[in-house]
Amino acid sequence: MANVTALRERGSVEVQDVSHVYAGPGGEVPALAGISLAVAPGRFVVVVGPSGCGKSSLLMMMAGLRRPMAGTILCDGRPILDPDPDRVGVVFQDASLFPWLSAADNVEFPLAIRRLPREERRRRAAEMLRLVGLEGFDGRYPHELSGGMKQRVSIARGLVQDPPVLLMDEPFAALDEQTRMTMGEELLRIWSQTKKTVVFVTHSLTEAVYLADEVLVMSPRPGRIIDRIEVALARPRTYEMMASDAFGRLRDRIWRQIRSAA
Amino acid sequence: MRLSPAAARWLIVAILILLWEALPRLGLVAELFLPPLSSTIAAAVADWREYAAALLVTLYEVALAMVIACGGGILAGAAVGGFALTRNLLLPIFSTLYAVPIVILYPVLTAWLGIGSESKIAFAGVYGFFPTMLGTAAGIRTIDPQLLLAARSMGASFPQRLARVIIPASIPTVLAGLRLGGALVIIGVVVSEMLTSTAGIGYLVTRYRTILDSTHVFASVLLIILLTVAFNALVRAVERRTVIWQTAGRRGAGGGAEMTPAAVVPASA
Numbered sequence: 126m127a128n129v130t131a132l133r134e135r136g137s138v139e140v141q142d143v144s145h146v147y148a149g150p151g152g153e154v155p156a157l158a159g160i161s162l163a164v165a166p167g168r169f170v171v172v173v174g175p176s177g178c179g180k181s182s183l184l185m186m187m188a189g190l191r192r193p194m195a196g197t198i199l200c201d202g203r204p205i206l207d208p209d210p211d212r213v214g215v216v217f218q219d220a221s222l223f224p225w226l227s228a229a230d231n232v233e234f235p236l237a238i239r240r241l242p243r244e245e246r247r248r249r250a251a252e253m254l255r256l257v258g259l260e261g262f263d264g265r266y267p268h269e270l271s272g273g274m275k276q277r278v279s280i281a282r283g284l285v286q287d288p289p290v291l292l293m294d295e296p297f298a299a300l301d302e303q304t305r306m307t308m309g310e311e312l313l314r315i316w317s318q319t320k321k322t323v324v325f326v327t328h329s330l331t332e333a334v335y336l337a338d339e340v341l342v343m344s345p346r347p348g349r350i351i352d353r354i355e356v357a358l359a360r361p362r363t364y365e366m367m368a369s370d371a372f373g374r375l376r377d378r379i380w381r382q383i384r385s386a387a
Numbered sequence: 388m389r390l391s392p393a394a395a396r397w398l399i400v401a402i403l404i405l406l407w408e409a410l411p412r413l414g415l416v417a418e419l420f421l422p423p424l425s426s427t428i429a430a431a432v433a434d435w436r437e438y439a440a441a442l443l444v445t446l447y448e449v450a451l452a453m454v455i456a457c458g459g460g461i462l463a464g465a466a467v468g469g470f471a472l473t474r475n476l477l478l479p480i481f482s483t484l485y486a487v488p489i490v491i492l493y494p495v496l497t498a499w500l501g502i503g504s505e506s507k508i509a510f511a512g513v514y515g516f517f518p519t520m521l522g523t524a525a526g527i528r529t530i531d532p533q534l535l536l537a538a539r540s541m542g543a544s545f546p547q548r549l550a551r552v553i554i555p556a557s558i559p560t561v562l563a564g565l566r567l568g569g570a571l572v573i574i575g576v577v578v579s580e581m582l583t584s585t586a587g588i589g590y591l592v593t594r595y596r597t598i599l600d601s602t603h604v605f606a607s608v609l610l611i612i613l614l615t616v617a618f619n620a621l622v623r624a625v626e627r628r629t630v631i632w633q634t635a636g637r638r639g640a641g642g643g644a645e646m647t648p649a650a651v652v653p654a655s656a
Contacts (some may be wrong), residue, residue, distance in 0.1 A: 143417070208540045221533045221534055225556075
């Protein structure tokens with residue numbers, strides 16, 4: 126880690142020797158074992174690994190929603206101990222929209238928590254909804270939106286405070302295949318427009334290769350990082366690339382790593 | 388011709404009203420057992436002062452008992468359901484108490500509070516308290532933890548999570564408890580008026596029954612029915628305003644549909 130100090134700038138994420146143990150019904154369960162990683166500002170990093178390997182836990186720790194038993198996590202150059210939406214936005218698997226609030230009110234929620242003036246909240250929410258392609262849907266309630274649209278609202282909410290880092294916990298896992306593809310393209314467009322640092326957790330190897338600058342492969346519990354794969358495919362990524370040999374080789378390499386560790 | 392479910396429901400109500408009038412008129416049911424609807428209404432209109440005075444007493448008792456049952460039930464339910472310790476210690480006790488026929492308390496309450504409104508309010512309040520409390524306690528427990536996590540990720544403090552997530556998320560369950568609790572409050576007030584009292588609609592039912600004046604008995608019954616229907620309509624109106632998202636969400640926007648109609652019509656309308 127020669128460039129550790131260089132990383133300590135706006136938008137970097139650094140995980141230093143993080144370990145965690147859960148109290149399970151049958152005693153202590155080691156969840157994460159000495160994880161270290163560094164994400165440079167503006168990079169799109171995808172974490173893959175088998176179910177229960179602790180990748181979601183790791184993401185929750187990066188969000189300040191859970192504290193690791195050992196090790197430090199730096200976001201934006203400073204340790205993250207509690208949730209801080211100015212530094213880190215989070216998008217959850219099931220969108221987690223408040224069903225009693227309209228799309229615009231959902232996006233405004235973090236701003237309302239900060240007691241920002243109403244006009245500014247309106248303005249920024251409208252701006253974010255436009256960014257995610259939901260202009261004019263301000264007044265719709267979550268139950269009036271499709272799964273993909275809900276996740277768009279959730280992304281808008283994650284970005285509304287303009288945090289340099291966006292953490293995404295299997296955000297497209299519950300969507301059907303076509304919607305998932307569209308959302309992948311949309312996310313890359315939003316990412317290239319906003320220049321955020323993205324840490325994205327997924328089960329899908331295709332999704333990982335399609336989206337990432339770099340894929341981190343985790344082992345089964347206790348989770349460790351067993352491989353780090355640079356995805357040198359050109360940007361913008363296209364659907365056709367998925368059929369290319371380079372794409373297939375990268376996906377095979379990830380799969381072999383996961384299988385050999387199981 | 389096909390009837391919509393709503394139209395069919397109104398048709399059933401219309402038929403029942405018609406039967407109420409027709410059966411005694413045709414001599415199929417003795418007028419002593421069921422006086423025709425028109426004579427019942429005529430009796431209520433002729434003695435409207437007496438009925439209005441009784442209705443006021445009953446409404447006053449219902450209103451105060453509602454405060455005890457619903458206000459107390461919601462607060463106690465939130466306190467008991469919100470914390471693991473109280474939930475594990477108290478909820479089984481309350482659930483068991485709920486099964487006790489609380490009407491056995493009424494003679495005790497009249498001994499303590501007299502046969503005026505106080506004993507009715509206390510009895511109906513306790514009667515409606517348990518379902519409201521148990522409903523609220525259950526509602527607090529069923530809040531999606533994912534929503535609380537999301538709120539926390541956006542920097543919401545505990546008071547903010549309470550005001551902006553926990554309370555709005557519990558409204559549907561609280562309203563369901565209120566509907567049940569409120570109905571029991573009305574039952575409690577009327578029953579206790581019928582048992583021992585000197586005023587109220589329940590008292591009129593008992594008094595006219597003892598003198599075999601069935602048109603006046605049924606006029607009281609009609610008022611109680613109207614009171615209950617009005618209460619139900621009120622709760623429904625509140626529900627429609629606050630929890631559209633809950634009823635509509637279940638029929639829910641499926642994955643593929645990119646557009647759903649903007650008009651939100653509750654399933655029951």
